[in-house]
Amino acid sequence: MRKPAQPTINDVARIAGVSKKTVSRVINRSPLLNEDTRRRVEQVIAELGYTPNPQARALALRRNFLIGLIHDNPNAQMVLNVQHGLLEVLRDTEFELILHPVDRGSPTMLDDIRAFLEKQRPYGVMLLPPISENDSLAELCAGLGVRYVRMGSAPLDEAANMVASNDREAVRGAVEHLIAAGHRRIGLIAGPHGFRSAVERQAGYEEAIEAAGLPLQRTLIVHGDYRFESGMRAAERLLDLAPRPTAVFSSNDEMAAGVLHVAHQRGLTVPQDLSIVGFDDTPIASHIWPPLTTVRWPIATMARAAALKLVGGAGGARPGEDGEASLFVSTLIRRASVAPPPGAG
Amino acid sequence: MRKPAQPTINDVARIAGVSKKTVSRVINRSPLLNEDTRRRVEQVIAELGYTPNPQARALALRRNFLIGLIHDNPNAQMVLNVQHGLLEVLRDTEFELILHPVDRGSPTMLDDIRAFLEKQRPYGVMLLPPISENDSLAELCAGLGVRYVRMGSAPLDEAANMVASNDREAVRGAVEHLIAAGHRRIGLIAGPHGFRSAVERQAGYEEAIEAAGLPLQRTLIVHGDYRFESGMRAAERLLDLAPRPTAVFSSNDEMAAGVLHVAHQRGLTVPQDLSIVGFDDTPIASHIWPPLTTVRWPIATMARAAALKLVGGAGGARPGEDGEASLFVSTLIRRASVAPPPGAG
DNA sequence: TGCTTATGGGAAACCGGTGTCAGTAGCAAG
DNA sequence: CTTGCTACTGACACCGGTTTCCCATAAGCA
Structure with a gap:
């Protein structure tokens, strides 16, 4: 079960007879590039099944493509809905979702989160209620220069950092x-x-x-x-x-x-x-x-909106879709658990 | 909100008056290292709040520290329990969990997973039922040199790659x-x-x-x-x-x-x-x-065991704990929904 | 024809770590 | 005093990308 060596940008460059930089230009859709060159390089990329190494990219770009999900929410269905909503958007981008559940009760929670942020330096984080209501947490993110979006029951923050239900x-x-x-x-x-x-x-x-x-x-x-x-x-x-x-x-x-x-x-x-x-x-x-x-x-919708706010056009996401909205409406679902009170008519 | 520049290994080296390599040795607990040097470097690391850049590390080591969770399971509680079980183990390591839910119905599912594996090259992946029962998926992982552990209802694979309930x-x-x-x-x-x-x-x-x-x-x-x-x-x-x-x-x-x-x-x-x-x-x-x-x-227990199998001693995990077991017993929880049949006694 | 200006593409440095290997200091043995 | 060994430490290349800068070449113009 040896790990098959994956082709690198150097392999592509050598086989296509161009420099690494040109391959890089093809990958990043640089406009000043001859059509022929582009096609030739793309052909080699396809033949080799080349995929850029995300770690190398992250290193060179001095930023990574990780979105963190920080939560202490016990409601499994809600957390999973959020995950799905986020991933629905991130799937079309080069971002990945990493999880960081925390323990609300722990006195070291903020330190724990700080350590997580400093180590991984995620591009952005999504904060779920109830810890999303914690202003010091938001300040922590802002202080470390990590984008964040808070999900909550009311607008607690500026629209760019908030998806709220009413x-x-x-x-x-x-x-x-x-x-x-x-x-x-x-x-x-x-x-x-x-x-x-x-x-x-x-x-x-x-x-x-x-x-x-x-x-x-x-x-x-x-x-x-x-x-x-x-x-x-x-x-x-x-x-x-x-x-x-x-x-x-x-x-x-x-x-x-x-x-x-x-x-x-x-x-x-x-x-x-x-x-x-x-x-x-x-x-x-x-x-x-x-x-x-x-x-x-609308949890999933809110999560999608949050993801759009976080990656905001970066990394291939189409911006401006519903990324603008930050207040979402809830609906009453009428089922069988309500009737007039006993003795009423 | 400018992103505060994070100290690098070069900063630590310069301030401590040693070479990067020595700092690297301190971080990696190399035994052949003078106690004084180590203390001095550790002091600088603490003062600067230095944290190694995971992406740079991944690049240099030619392997990353990502564990993928691939599933198409609709049961939120189960998925979340698995996530918690995995993270409980990974938290003490340098590994991160990345999610990759898939659509069982989609004809491109295997291609989709292949693309995910080739792009991220996770160190290992956890496969949840029902797709964990898919042998071609296991072969795909093995073929790409990606470690995997399957969770299932019966032993479908060798113990190293399996956590099963009976x-x-x-x-x-x-x-x-x-x-x-x-x-x-x-x-x-x-x-x-x-x-x-x-x-x-x-x-x-x-x-x-x-x-x-x-x-x-x-x-x-x-x-x-x-x-x-x-x-x-x-x-x-x-x-x-x-x-x-x-x-x-x-x-x-x-x-x-x-x-x-x-x-x-x-x-x-x-x-x-x-x-x-x-x-x-x-x-x-x-x-x-x-x-x-x-x-x-015992979902969480099984997930913990799976995580141990995946990171197996690598990255600071203590091996041999319950990483050996691969078959787990279930218990009948007796509540109020069972009684003798009508008319019996 | 000769000079300027776009345009496409390459060489080399760099991102922040780790591996290899050589070098230095201190000390015991010869 | 040299040699050899041990215990540390550093220089340098490298991982796989991107960025900067600079050079060809061709086209535009007088």
């Missing part, structure tokens, strides 16, 4: 949907403290409640940590209330599944006894019973 | 569990044709049925494509049978969730009216209602 408005729409169905006591399972997405989603809930002239009750708001189990605990607290809320908005699907779980345990029927709305539209939302009404945000 | 045995155990609970008519939702995992899991089912002296009925075996919707369609066919099966083994959790979905639609209570067992132990298994009895296979 969570507040989306949640407001979702809660208004519950209100329109007749619900008056609507519980909120908020996200964890310190998460911008949690703040935005809670604000959307509160806006909807207040706009409808309903009382904003503290007891109806319980915090979770975006995980299933915390959704269960929050649901238990909400369903222990008297009178019970007739609907619950959960700040993500995972916790909404926890609510459904507890409802089942208590013999409550969804949506007849309790309406539930989630957020994210992960696969679980459509796979559990009943299928969950939820908010879908 | 799906057949695991499924056999799961079905025996159903039989022990009293079930006699057990449906199988098999995986898609052409998947080794589908073959292995079906074989496990058949072994269990035959070992128990039960009749092997073709009508009780329906194929799906590992997706939720196909699980629903398969469940509909199985539940239309008369007499109805009292239990269903589904070849993955996703399809098992589809079965649960159909059961709910038809007003069947799980597990009282129908027992269900899945495979994979993805999060959905524990999040749906009722929680699903399923087979858990």
Whole structure:
């Protein structure tokens, strides 16, 4: 299993009877180049199956073609959607995606990221929530001269460095949907403290409640940590209330599944006894019973836009496509987990 | 936002008053090096915050430090688990993980992978099922001199190139569990044709049925494509049978969730009216209602083992840890979706 | 015809590391 | 005092590209 030697630019030059520089010119589509020469060199390249060595190129150009994905997001589906969105754009370029998951809890997280950036010197990095909300991280990137794009629930940075969904408005729409169905006591399972997405989603809930002239009750708001189990605990607290809320908005699907779980345990029927709305539209939302009404945000589209911002025309990407947009709209997906409250008509 | 120039080996050499070669020796822990010199150079390295340029290193060493992850697997949780398992090992090394998802349906898939391998020349690649079952792909890697490790449901390759779970045995155990609970008519939702995992899991089912002296009925075996919707369609066919099966083994959790979905639609209570067992132990298994009895296979552990096989001592990895193993055992996770059949005791 | 100006293409240096090999210093042996 | 050995260290070429600069050659012009 010896590694077959790969042809280099020197081989191409020798066989085509030109200098390396001319081959380089062909590869880089230099305009001042005779048509005949170009064809001859291209022919040799094709025959040899020559591919430029990315490492040598990176060295000579004093920049590489790596995009880093830095995240601490536990939602597998979301991370994978992002990866696919990014790669869809990078595939047509010479960029490669390298991964750098981190541990939000670790006190050395920033040092760890700094080491990563200094060692690899990626051309750019994509930051996923929740660490994308960390301003010192953005400053770190900027300080090291590494391009970055942050993905988040609200515009936290200038448009060139940001792809944002409008969570507040989306949640407001979702809660208004519950209100329109007749619900008056609507519980909120908020996200964890310190998460911008949690703040935005809670604000959307509160806006909807207040706009409808309903009382904003503290007891109806319980915090979770975006995980299933915390959704269960929050649901238990909400369903222990008297009178019970007739609907619950959960700040993500995972916790909404926890609510459904507890409802089942208590013999409550969804949506007849309790309406539930989630957020994210992960696969679980459509796979559990009943299928969950939820908010879908365009992760892959946002990731594509982020990739375009990062490589911005460099390396063969066609710029200006949807690379301009930095705010993306979410949609409410209506499924079977919402009905009028019990005893309503 | 000018990119701050990073110190190079020349800067270190100049400031420390030694040659580049000596700095290189310090970095690479060469033993024949004066302690004083080493300390002095290390001091300068620390002061400057010098990090060797990976691209230059790769060029000089005529090999790079990239591990590729090639897959066409739709299961996000599984892919992410693999990524984490790999990165857990690679993090302590100088290797980076680059992603190359492919489209199984595309006729140019092999060419696409070949182009990727020729361009990046990764040090090694990890192949995930189902494409890991493709022997021509393994041959392609071997032919190009790229190390590879295949992950699969059975030993398809020599141990050095393989991490395998024993799906057949695991499924056999799961079905025996159903039989022990009293079930006699057990449906199988098999995986898609052409998947080794589908073959292995079906074989496990058949072994269990035959070992128990039960009749092997073709009508009780329906194929799906590992997706939720196909699980629903398969469940509909199985539940239309008369007499109805009292239990269903589904070849993955996703399809098992589809079965649960159909059961709910038809007003069947799980597990009282129908027992269900899945495979994979993805999060959905524990999040749906009722929680699903399923087979858990040690994805992250297998990925770690694969990474060790790939970098095998190279680049600072401690070898011989669990890098030897190539067959991994799965466990049956018992939850609430299995009960004795209706009318039994 | 002779001089200027484009235009295409080559030689050599360079990017930041590593491998080869020769050289120097210190010290024991001859 | 020379020789030989050991222990370090440096000069230089090289990896495979790109950039800079400069030189042919041909065309344009008087």
